[in-house]
Amino acid sequence: MSHVPTNSLDRALVLLDAIAATPDGLTNIQISREFGIAPSTCTYILSRLEKEGYLVREKSTGKYRIGLKNVILGRTALQVAGFRSVSEPTLYRLAIDTGLAANIAVLQGSRVVLLDRVEGPPFVKAALGESDEDRGAPRSYRGFKSDYLGRDRRDIGSELPIYTTAMGRVLVAHLPEAEVEAFIEHEPPPEKGARLDKLLLELQKVRQQGYCLLSFEPHNESCALAAPIFDASETVKAAVAVSCRRHLPVWKDENALSELVKEAAWEISCRLHYPKFLNASRVHTRNELTAKFASECRAFRRPS
Numbered sequence: 001m002s003h004v005p006t007n008s009l010d011r012a013l014v015l016l017d018a019i020a021a022t023p024d025g026l027t028n029i030q031i032s033r034e035f036g037i038a039p040s041t042c043t044y045i046l047s048r049l050e051k052e053g054y055l056v057r058e059k060s061t062g063k064y065r066i067g068l069k070n071v072i073l074g075r076t077a078l079q080v081a082g083f084r085s086v087s088e089p090t091l092y093r094l095a096i097d098t099g100l101a102a103n104i105a106v107l108q109g110s111r112v113v114l115l116d117r118v119e120g121p122p123f124v125k126a127a128l129g130e131s132d133e134d135r136g137a138p139r140s141y142r143g144f145k146s147d148y149l150g151r152d153r154r155d156i157g158s159e160l161p162i163y164t165t166a167m168g169r170v171l172v173a174h175l176p177e178a179e180v181e182a183f184i185e186h187e188p189p190p191e192k193g194a195r196l197d198k199l200l201l202e203l204q205k206v207r208q209q210g211y212c213l214l215s216f217e218p219h220n221e222s223c224a225l226a227a228p229i230f231d232a233s234e235t236v237k238a239a240v241a242v243s244c245r246r247h248l249p250v251w252k253d254e255n256a257l258s259e260l261v262k263e264a265a266w267e268i269s270c271r272l273h274y275p276k277f278l279n280a281s282r283v284h285t286r287n288e289l290t291a292k293f294a295s296e297c298r299a300f301r302r303p304s
Contacts, residue, residue, distance in 0.1 A: 012045050025063030084116045086271040091118040094264045100242040107171040110187045112160040163189045166212040166226035167239040173203040174228050174236035211258045223251050227265035232273045240265045
């Protein structure tokens with residue numbers, strides 16, 4: 001049985017989190033048993049949340065699910081964050097240049113929250129091919145969609161693992177040095193027996209090289225490369241990344257790909273008025289390496 005506070009507002013928040021974490025929904029009785037709350041109290045809280053649009057109740061099953069009011073609140077939060085509007089052009093360019101999905105995320109407390117994601121052209125063509133197949137047309141990108149993350153990991157607002165995602169490591173690595181160890185102590189790695197000294201060295205390397213490449217994530221076999229986004233106070237406020245399954249040829253040139261991602265992070269940082277990037281020594285054009293690599297990525301097509 002899970003512990004819940006006695007305050008009605010706190011209880012409502014706990015129930016919202018529980019229902020949000022259960023895609024199939026929960027009934028009044030299930031919630032009552034899980035949290036040890038009287039059914040009448042559950043009914044009162046759930047009814048109020050349903051009335052305000054935070055929950056919806058299926059008449060056939062009696063299960064409560066998350067309502068669209070939360071989507072409205074989430075949209076407002078994304079607007080306030082400000083990253084989507086300034087990063088969108090860069091994400092589209094990065095997705096086109098690499099053929100990979102381009103993402104932006106922030107560290108919210110102990111969670112990495114996905115703010116925006118733009119799929120690469122091959123993914124879009126695969127989706128169109130699947131639609132054509134449904135209408136009887138041959139599919140030319142069979143299997144390509146399986147190279148990408150599942151929908152539950154691609155939706156805006158998704159909470160991503162901290163230590164097993166490139167964006168998570170970039171965001172933790174660029175916390176003030178005095179806070180890194182405290183953060184790890186409060187949010188330890190999920191792997192049993194993980195060594196703190198080894199993790200700290202890995203995070204230090206991320207800070208030094210300006211990006212993080214994770215070539216293998218056990219939970220989804222994906223590959224991702226992320227770089228930090230700075231604001232005017234020289235604080236890392238977000239991370240931008242490209243991601244896809246690890247076996248694709250695009251991952252063979254780490255140096256060139258990292259330059260593309262760091263350039264994307266630089267562009268977004270500039271839009272956030274990061275002064276270090278606005279000096280005359282930084283040229284606002286790509287070097288030959290990244291331009292050539294971007295051209296090769298755009299030409300990449302997976303065999304049917």
